[in-house]
Amino acid sequence: MKSQDIPIIGILLAIGAIVRYLSLMIPGPIVSNLVIAFYCLAIILVIPTFKETLGIGIVAGIICAMVSHSIFPPGNLISEPVGALVCLLTYLLLRNHIAVSPGIATFLGTLASGTTFVGVAMLMMAPAIASSYGTMAAFTATIIPIVVLTAGANGVIAQILFIPASRALQHIRTGDSASSGHCPRSSGIPVDDAEAVLMARDFSYTYEGEKAPTVRHIDAALRRGEVLLITGPTAAGKTTLCLAFAGVLHHESGGSISGEMYLLGKDFREFNGIGEVSRHIGMVFDDADAQLIFTSVEEEMRSGLENRGLDPATIETRITSVMERCGIDDLRLRPPHTLSGGQKQRVALAVTLALDPDILILDESMSELDGAARERVISLLGELKSSGKTIIVVDHSIEDLCTIADQVVVMDHGGITHRGTPEEVRRSIPSKKEEKASEQLPPAPATARAPVLSVQDLCQYYGSMCALDAVSFDIYPGEFVAIVGENGSGKTTLVKHFNGLLRPQSGSVTVSGRNANVAPVTDLVSHVGLVFQNPDTMLFENSVADEVAFGVMNTGIEDTSGRIAQALALVELADKGAVYPRHLSRGERQRLAVACVLAMQPEMIILDEPTTGLDDGESGRMMLLMKDLQQRGHTIVMVTHNMQIVEAYAERIIRMQGGRIVSDSRVRREEACA
Known part of the structure; x- marks a missing residue:
């Protein structure tokens, strides 16, 4: 069974469970088991092994037994595995010979399940009614017609659902089979553009519901083996242009397009859906979390390769090779949700590279990498360019990418x-x-003031992997502290302990005199506000004002409207209260996330990678806001890889490596000349 088949089976079993639950509303000791139609459909679509089919049947039997009011619910634990196996065998025998094989397989699977259930039930009832053959005959005469009718209904349901379900599954897995070769060139392309693998001619795009285009009058052409760097301020239209080059806007969006855009000489609109386009183009988005859905890094990579129909040996070789090239060998079995932001970005890149696309698009997908990881990825992009890959990179640094x-x-x-x-x-x-200019000094001596945060011998493990190893330090009121270190050094794991998102496995964390090991999260968040590195994970309401109000209202704070207005004014979003948060620029969403925290008026504000994805102007704006908040009495803790802003704004630097603090120093700056 392939990785992507598991959600399909789960969804169909869930639908079956709902149908089975609703059937309880029908009175009587015997109820038609329509759930069989859905687990048979799952088997027909996926075609699992016999062992896997037996597992599907057992799960279905558990569902039926748990939500059953039949005469003998445990009988389902035997009857459903039998029905599942009969369905698979029937379909394997008939699928290449009879068009209605899904319906017949489901019909016979239901009959097998039903008759098995009757046999088991009669066996259990035999001691009580052995002396009355008439009773047993009456029972059989009553239940057999119901089994036959249910089998007929299930067969019809499965046959009807099979056609759209199989088409949808084929579209998801592979797109159209015509994508297996290079696309024919369109005759309308000028001769001097004939070598372009990607080309835009006077291209503009307007999102649905918007009046003005987000990108306008774009002309560009890229040949095989070329690298295009797209840069510019936040909200300039860079991501939208990438989505256009990836074919997403042509096939998965409801906006309006003017002008032309070609892939391998063929208009994007002529491709048969995004599945066919994705055979040639791989895109790594700025939000790695949106691309990682499986339980391990290996499964993330394996799923896409199985979708392409590669054999197991090729899949294993490619996974190992790409992991080595991306430097994620040690993350192979790690669940993606336990990784740092930079590690997630490297995994998302590896997943895309494993598919070996001709064209690679990276949309701010190096924004959370530390210096060493960033250099490694840029070097890898240079190798891919040399091998003939066409690459588009969205990034704010021309200097870093000028060599490729x-x-x-x-x-x-x-x-x-x-x-x-x-x-x-x-x-x-x-x-x-x-x-x-700045220089680092030894840590300041402890003051008479009580620390706002005290961490003592803090340890945290993800399985057998040590994320934090006996970390100890204090932070005092009014400090501006930067926590730095390579991806996976433990920075984000550390700050999640400050507001109760993680609890110490050993050691202690004290926040404003409260034991964070046991204090309620609702208590801690009024003292410590955490702004995540991806602001979109914090935003879910329909307006900016509602986002800020959510936290205030759920912690029982009075003067809600005053808090909201004050917080939005501080982040310069006072005029955006009615705006849908997703319509804000990345920098505005980042400031909105800060406003959500500010409204709670915590003593300490923690920002995890506050300038990720922001241009220089927005980054400076964010940091000036933090300095202003420090002057208003807040303690600021910032997790970042950006050493320029660390040297410009932080007063103390805590450096982490391998889950430990390796240095803790103050920063002294030379005053600018008058």
Whole structure:
């Protein structure tokens, strides 16, 4: 059974459970078991092994036994596995010969299940009615017609559902079979663009419900083996352009398109759905969490390869090779939800690379990587370029990618404002101001004030992996502390202990005099506010004002409207109260997440990668907000890889490695000359 088949079986069994539960509303000792139609459909769609089929039958039997008011519910534990096996055998024998084989297989599977149930029930009833053959005959005469009618109904249901279900499953798995080769070129393309594998001609896109286009009048062409860097301020339209180049806007969105966009010489709109497009293009999104859904890193990679129909040996070889190239060998069996943000981004990249697409699109997918991991990925992109891959990268750093980029386009307000080689574009854009010089000093001596946070010998394990190893330190009121370190060093795991999202497995965490080992989360969040590295994980309401109100109202704070207005004013979103949060730019969503925390008025504010995905302007705006909050009396703790903002704003740096603190120092800055 393939990895992606498990959710299909689970969904169909869940539907069957609901149907079975609803059937309890029908009076009488014997009820038609329509759940069989759904587990038979799952077997027919997936075609599992006999062992796996037996497992499906056992699960179905448990469901039926738990929500049954039949004369002998435990009988389902025997009858459903029998029915499942008969269904599989029948379908395997008939599927290449009879068009209605799904219906026949389900009919016979239901008959087998029903007659088995009758046999088991009569066996259990035999001691009580052995002296009365008339009673046994009457029981049989009553139940057999119900079994036959149920079998007929189940057969019809399975046959009707099989056609749309099989088409949907085929579309999800492979797209159209015509995608297996290169696409024929469209005759309308000029000769001088004939070598372009991706091309946009006067392309514009307007999202459904919007009046103005998000990207407008885009002209671009990419040849095989070229690298295009797209940069620009937050909300410039970079992600939308990537979605267009990936075919998503042409096949999965309801907005309006003008102009033309081609893949391998063929208009995107001529492809048979996103499944066919994805045979050529792989995209890594800025939100790695949205791409990782399985229980281990290995399963994430295996699923896509199984979808492509590769043999097990090829799959294993490719998984091992890509993991080594991406530096995630040690993460193979780790659940994705236990990984750091940077580790998740490397896994998402590996999952896409394993599919070996001709064109690779990276949308801010290196934003959470530490310096070493970032250099490794850029080097890998250079190798892929040399092998003939076409690559599009969205990133804010021209300097980091200038060695591999052939073209750079700068976007703003949906259009291209600059284009050229990396050197040409760098000359056309004003250079950044130099940051003030700084030096690191030993930790400040303990003060007479009580710490707002005290961590003592804190340990945390994910299975056998040690994420935190005897971590100890204090943070005092009014400090601005940066916690830095490589991906997977334990930074995010550490700060999750401060507001009760994680509880110490050993050691202690004390927040404003409260024992965080046992204090309720509702108590801790009024003292410690945590802004996640991906603000979208915090936003779920229909308006900006409702987002801020949620936390305030659920902690019993009075003067809700005053708190909301004050928080939105501090983050400069006072005029956005009625706006749907997803319509805000990344920087605005980040500030909204801060406002949600500010409304609770905590003593300490923790920001996990606060400048991820933000341009220099938005990053500076965010950090000035943090300095302002520090001056208002808040303690600021920032987890980041961005050493420029650490050196510019932090007063103390705690460096982590391998779950331990390896250094803890203050920062002294030279004053700027008057």
